[in-house]
Amino acid sequence: MFEKDMHFALLLDAYGDLLSEHRREIFELYYSEDLSLSEIAENTGISRQGVRESIKKTESELLRWEEKLGLVARQEALHTDAERHAALLESLSAALPQDRKPIADEVVRYLRTLHF
């Protein structure tokens, strides 16, 4: 057996569209639906070993894409930077006249929900 590493759920979110439908389905049953290898084997009619190999291959592929493109790491960096600037901007709010605060609030909200 191998431990389920939840980092793969993030990688699946980022790169899932690059996977073949078949490989993606098996991977989702394992990581999103939290089924066991045996349960997936039963549900899909593939051998338990086949399921295991498919998941291992998908893991390698996801890791390779992240190594090359770094989408998950870049998303995390984007959130951290955006949050830092949202906090800076929030600290200005008290210095603004009442009628301008909503504009600052809107930019703060934008920064806090920023995603790629």
Next chain:
Amino acid sequence: MFEKDMHFALLLDAYGDLLSEHRREIFELYYSEDLSLSEIAENTGISRQGVRESIKKTESELLRWEEKLGLVARQEALHTDAERHAALLESLSAALPQDRKPIADEVVRYLRTLHF
């Protein structure tokens, strides 16, 4: 002959790391160095037809990745949204006391140089 479509230069920036070194090199000679097919054939020792096929394959692959992951489109959307919020925030600057303006300026600068 086929027209050089400069959209591919952006796609190359976004996905180039996923290409094999060989295919990437040919593609860069064509799109970044602006060499002709014949010049690339001479430089690399591949036939002109081989160069052409390699470039066509790379184009298909880049288009497929963009269709699946949309990095270039998402980067463009990110820039548009960030610029809109930078402009909003800039409009607040006059309402801020002198000593707080640098903070707003910093957030404006962050939004204007934001990239993924």
